[in-house]
Amino acid sequence: MTANTDTLVGEVLLAEPRGFCAGVDRAIEIVERALTKFGAPIYVRHEIVHNTYVVNDLKAKGAIFIEDLAEVPPGATLVFSAHGVSQAVRREAAERGFSVFDATCPLVNKVHIEVAKLAKEGYEFIMIGHKGHPEVEGTMGQLNEGIYLVEDVADVAAVRPRGTKLAVVTQTTLSVDDAAEILAEVKRCFPEVREPKQQDICYATQNRQDAVKVLAPTVDLVIVVGSPTSSNSNRLRELAQRLGTTAFMIDAASDLQQQWLDDARRDGQPLRVGLTAGASAPDILVQQVIARLKALGAGAVRKMEGVKETVHFPLPLGLGDKSMAELGGGSSSRS
Incomplete structure (x- = not known):
């Protein structure tokens, strides 16, 4: 029997931090500024970040996402995605004479x-x-x-x-x-193996996973906003599951199934739902999920205490940002 939707969800607890990281912010802004400065189309090798909403939004503005550089016409402006590229791709782009902006996460x-x-x-x-x-x-x-x-x-x-x-x-x-x-x-x-001076897993991945470790044990269900191709989003869902809390990952609010909530409900009590988002998921998607949960009766939305991220990465020269020198070398430390 389906629960009364007026009382199905009692509280939504928001993980902190969640959503966009500095590298994703920078990558998206590179494409948007290139479109403003040079006009459409701007070619992007691979999805700029792994999020359906972001990619579709940039497509609507004039970005064309490709995998093979042979698809890019001579003299075009090309952006490398936040994930980085091989040396072979860099050489090919140089040989073909493209104007390249590198959105690889620092x-x-x-x-x-x-x-x-x-x-x-x-x-x-x-x-x-x-x-x-x-x-x-x-x-x-x-x-x-x-x-x-x-x-x-x-x-x-x-x-x-x-x-x-x-x-x-x-x-x-x-x-x-x-x-x-x-x-x-x-x-x-390999006892003599050399490790990095600082771990390679980025501050944002670490912070979002740490937040889920606090969040998951306190809620009945965890919803992760993120696209299926997003590695860090998938890891958040897996982590919540590993901690013993049922978790689902959704690309958009329309993917949220009431049956998940019905199944998680125990003793007829309103649910406490935990909500987070991968580092490539924009906040507008989180807000849409909150609206959907409110339609199912959620009366309170509360933010967790968590790490405040202040990291900023400068844009490449030529796109209007200050140089690395002017910004004191930028920031890649954990906030």
């Missing part, structure tokens, strides 16, 4: 720089990440050889480096706990 770029630097010192690499993810393809594509992908603990035993100098790097949007487990196995198998 924290991903930090990993690329580390790989290039250590490779010159003779290091090979283990990369912890998900096969096929564009960030992983971009990072592994910094080298022609000597970088080995591991997706889980079992993969580590199959790594056969040619030399003795080995370093580890990580996809920035992984589960913090999963990455730590795999890293422990890497260190067990």
Whole structure:
């Protein structure tokens, strides 16, 4: 029997922080400023960030998303997505003479720089990440050889480096706990492995996962706003589930199913629903989900206490932002 929708949801608890991170803000603004300055179309290699709403909004403004640079006409303006690209893609773009703006997240770029630097010192690499993810393809594509992908603990035993100098790097949007487990196995198998000075998993991924760790045990159900292709959004849903709370990920408010709420309800009491959003999901989607929950009876919406993020990454020169020098080198530290 379906519960009375007037009392189905009692309270919505908002994770803090949630939604856009500095790297996503920067990437979207790069495309929007390029459209304003140079006019449509602006070509973007891969989805600028993994969110359906954002991509469709930019398409409506004149962005064209492509995977193969052969689809880009000569003399066009090209933007690299926030996930980063391989050296082969960079070379091809230069050879074809495109005007390029790089929206690679600075924290991903930090990993690329580390790989290039250590490779010159003779290091090979283990990369912890998900096969096929564009960030992983971009990072592994910094080298022609000597970088080995591991997706889980079992993969580590199959790594056969040619030399003795080995370093580890990580996809920035992984589960913090999963990455730590795999890293422990890497260190067990390769005790001399070199770790990054600061972990590669980005501050925003860490903060959103930490917020879900606080949120999930206090609610009956967790809703994660994020697109299916978003790695960090998927990790939030998995984390809530791992903590014992039923969780669903939705691309839009229309995806929210009342049956999920009916199934989560116990003893006829109104539900407390936890709500968060991946780092590529805009706040407008969160507000639409809140409106949907209010239509199901939610009378209170309360924000958790959480980390306040103040990170800002400058735009590339030529798009109207101040230079890195003027901003004191920008900021990539955890807020």
